[in-house]
Amino acid sequence: xxxxxxxxxxxxxxxxxxxxxxxRNGDYILKYNQRKFYPLVDDKLRTKxxxxxxxxxxxxxxxxxxxxxxxxxxxxxxxPYSEFVIKPAHGSGxxxxxxxxxxxxxxxxxxxxxxxxxxxxxxxxxxxxSGMYSLGGQPDVALIExxxxxxPVFEQVSYQGVPDIRTIVFQGIPVMSMLRxxxxxxxxxANLHQGAIGVGIDMATGRTTxxxxxxxxxDAHPDSGHTINHLEIPGWDNILLLSAGCRxxxxxxxxxxxxVLDSKLGPLMLEINARPGLxxxxxxxxxxxxxxxxxxxxxxxxxxPEERVKLAKSIYRxxxxxxxx
Amino acid sequence: xxxxxxxxxxxxxxxxxxxxxxxxxxxxxxxxxPVQESELWTIEAKVTYKRTAGPSKVSMMxxxxxxxxxxxxxxxxxxxxxxTLENEDLNRVAQWAIRRSQGDQTLxxxxxxxxxxxxxxxxxxxxxxxEQDYPEIMRTALTALLEQVRNKSADTKSFTHELLQRLNAPxxxxxxxxxxxxxxxxxxxxxxxxxxLQGARIPSRQVNLLILSDGxxxxxLVPWLQVYTGERWVTFNPKTGESGFPSNAxxxxxxxxxxxxxxxxxxxxxxxxxxxxxxxMIAVTQQRAGIINGPVMEFSLFNLPVxxxxxxxxxxxxPVGVLLIVLLRNIVGxxxxxxxxxxxxxxxxxxxxxxxxxxxxxLLLALGxxxxxxxxxxxxxxxxRLAAVLIIVIILMTFVSLLSHKLGIDRxxxxxxxxxxxxxxTIERMSLVWEEHGAGESLQQCAGSLxxxxxxxxxxTNEYLEHLMxxxxxxxxxxxxxxxxxxxxxxxxxxELWRFRSVIVKGN
Numbered sequence: 066x067x068x069x070x071x072x073x074x075x076x077x078x079x080x081x082x083x084x085x086x087x088x089r090n091g092d093y094i095l096k097y098n099q100r101k102f103y104p105l106v107d108d109k110l111r112t113k114x115x116x117x118x119x120x121x122x123x124x125x126x127x128x129x130x131x132x133x134x135x136x137x138x139x140x141x142x143x144x145p146y147s148e149f150v151i152k153p154a155h156g157s158g159x160x161x162x163x164x165x166x167x168x169x170x171x172x173x174x175x176x177x178x179x180x181x182x183x184x185x186x187x188x189x190x191x192x193x194x195s196g197m198y199s200l201g202g203q204p205d206v207a208l209i210e211x212x213x214x215x216x217p218v219f220e221q222v223s224y225q226g227v228p229d230i231r232t233i234v235f236q237g238i239p240v241m242s243m244l245r246x247x248x249x250x251x252x253x254x255a256n257l258h259q260g261a262i263g264v265g266i267d268m269a270t271g272r273t274t275x276x277x278x279x280x281x282x283x284d285a286h287p288d289s290g291h292t293i294n295h296l297e298i299p300g301w302d303n304i305l306l307l308s309a310g311c312r313x314x315x316x317x318x319x320x321x322x323x324x325v326l327d328s329k330l331g332p333l334m335l336e337i338n339a340r341p342g343l344x345x346x347x348x349x350x351x352x353x354x355x356x357x358x359x360x361x362x363x364x365x366x367x368x369x370p371e372e373r374v375k376l377a378k379s380i381y382r383x384x385x386x387x388x389x390x
Numbered sequence: 391x392x393x394x395x396x397x398x399x400x401x402x403x404x405x406x407x408x409x410x411x412x413x414x415x416x417x418x419x420x421x422x423x424p425v426q427e428s429e430l431w432t433i434e435a436k437v438t439y440k441r442t443a444g445p446s447k448v449s450m451m452x453x454x455x456x457x458x459x460x461x462x463x464x465x466x467x468x469x470x471x472x473x474t475l476e477n478e479d480l481n482r483v484a485q486w487a488i489r490r491s492q493g494d495q496t497l498x499x500x501x502x503x504x505x506x507x508x509x510x511x512x513x514x515x516x517x518x519x520x521e522q523d524y525p526e527i528m529r530t531a532l533t534a535l536l537e538q539v540r541n542k543s544a545d546t547k548s549f550t551h552e553l554l555q556r557l558n559a560p561x562x563x564x565x566x567x568x569x570x571x572x573x574x575x576x577x578x579x580x581x582x583x584x585x586x587l588q589g590a591r592i593p594s595r596q597v598n599l600l601i602l603s604d605g606x607x608x609x610x611l612v613p614w615l616q617v618y619t620g621e622r623w624v625t626f627n628p629k630t631g632e633s634g635f636p637s638n639a640x641x642x643x644x645x646x647x648x649x650x651x652x653x654x655x656x657x658x659x660x661x662x663x664x665x666x667x668x669x670x671m672i673a674v675t676q677q678r679a680g681i682i683n684g685p686v687m688e689f690s691l692f693n694l695p696v697x698x699x700x701x702x703x704x705x706x707x708x709p710v711g712v713l714l715i716v717l718l719r720n721i722v723g724x725x726x727x728x729x730x731x732x733x734x735x736x737x738x739x740x741x742x743x744x745x746x747x748x749x750x751x752x753l754l755l756a757l758g759x760x761x762x763x764x765x766x767x768x769x770x771x772x773x774x775r776l777a778a779v780l781i782i783v784i785i786l787m788t789f790v791s792l793l794s795h796k797l798g799i800d801r802x803x804x805x806x807x808x809x810x811x812x813x814x815x816t817i818e819r820m821s822l823v824w825e826e827h828g829a830g831e832s833l834q835q836c837a838g839s840l841x842x843x844x845x846x847x848x849x850x851t852n853e854y855l856e857h858l859m860x861x862x863x864x865x866x867x868x869x870x871x872x873x874x875x876x877x878x879x880x881x882x883x884x885x886e887l888w889r890f891r892s893v894i895v896k897g898n
Binding site for chain 1: 720723769771772773822826827877878879880881882883886887889890891892893
């Protein structure tokens, strides 16, 4: 069996229904995501405002730094808050996000305990404004927002940072989810290519099914050693509902919705990605294609998110029967 | 639906480009392979005469077509003379005329030929000659000779061969000696043979050949014999009876009319001088194709001025590199800095050559990165920082050039050919990737870019490809078609087989 797989690897991938980069771009993103709606998701400020209008829960926005002169007044702006997150509005791949968990006389304390001087924070914001983290180096704005106080349910399996739940929502139907756990290597960030762990999720029950770190399948968190299998995600249906509701928000057919669990506020939508990555398939050890094709077969997609979540679960069960990994 | 559209479009593009290529190869005989040389003959006819009083008119017979050759170019140098060209069944006649002139007159005609096939033109209906009134004594000799020859031959061709051999034999009988009488000059001899052939009612004519020999100064036309076999004209050497043209002979004129006819002048003379040159096949064939078939070749890149041609020689290779990039990025899944950056680097390698190019590029990048890390410490804003990197790159380039000049390494000077903006952007990106994803990732991407650049350099400087693309620019349509197809390729990338390897190996 093994040597056969190695002999013709692409055949094996096709059998598993794995979505490749070319097909994702050619058959899904180009087809279902109209370019004119991209600015809605590429600009996190706009996404946030849209979500607030639609009643979707998002982390509270403290301030927007739009110009260099505002950096000088940073300490006044930040005075009321001891914990906050600085992020570029047009950032991608989690880059340029600075999480401050406390403040002292000398400056701000990063998640890993390192101290940042005031001028270092200023420079970071200047970099954001000059477009260092935005696509094509366009001038950008910096958002300062509520730092999510994440639900302790994942405390054992995340190294600092905020674990989040990435869900691929295709035509309003959540098709695949993963839990992203930061590691020491990812410096508290939840992006897989930065070294976070991706953990597969049973769409029907909201239980984790084992994960992937870099390119290796793992069962336990590499830093704490705790198992990452069969964890129950609290309020799973709410998370699905929130993800499904994001489709109307941005009018895009194929999106990745990132949601965090706040200990007090419950699930909050962090951002929407119009070009979600493929690693989610590795985390779930399943291909996206069978589920995407199942959605494409549905003639009329129900307009209520509740109906769509039901559909999502039935599609999940369907595809579990047909293909076993 | 979209795939169908793309498929139709791509197929159409390929069909169009293949058709044009096929036409060019089969009909215009454009070479598929580079560096073939062809011989180019230049024939110069110099007409001299001394004029007498009154207006003068010079007529010279010129070939209409040269069997076995293609006329690339011809020109007349005739000063104040008026020139007219006339077609006269199988020949052309050039007529120079002037009302008033003095002293020795010189006129030139120049023609350039290369070997090649031109369609034969059809002769008019050949009239069969009527028997001539020969003097009684000759008639007997003639009848006897023809009878003997007829017995020893099967058809017109072998008849003529046999006849010519008998007429030229040194130890011949009385009949032949009688027939040979009073035919001393080659022209007279050919017309004698023609009149003998008339006795056998075989149509024949005189043709005049110019033998091409490199460096000939005072060549003359040589009369030759053509006999009509009922289907075509067969050429014979009137002295030996061998059939066919001698090698390197040009059929200058048909018939026995004089080559030159001058009225109002005396001591007229024609001198042929001939020389041979070797020319690049491409240029020759393009020129020839232009003569055979004008409209298609109007759009040839060879019609551009040479300097522009040289620019297009490079530009037209870019799509080849671009296609390579598409392949490497979308099928293989290689990561590079910037989409087309490797191509621009590869273009710079054209001038520096690969090893030097790689060395200089790495040197610049390494120095630039070091300085860029120092700039990071200064906390500059993005655009001024980019500008600073660009200025530093130029300073480094100047420095490398100066240093290599001092050390006597001329190759080092070619560093100036690198696209410095591209290098500055590469340094910036590389340092960002270095900061965010570590040195490994950034060196990996850098190596990837250099690998793609080297590969596309090798491809873009391939002599064979360069020739093909330049002579057949319609191949660009084929490249476009392949790019369109690749644009709809939704299969896995080779790198994804590696990325998903855990699934492939562990699956099940």
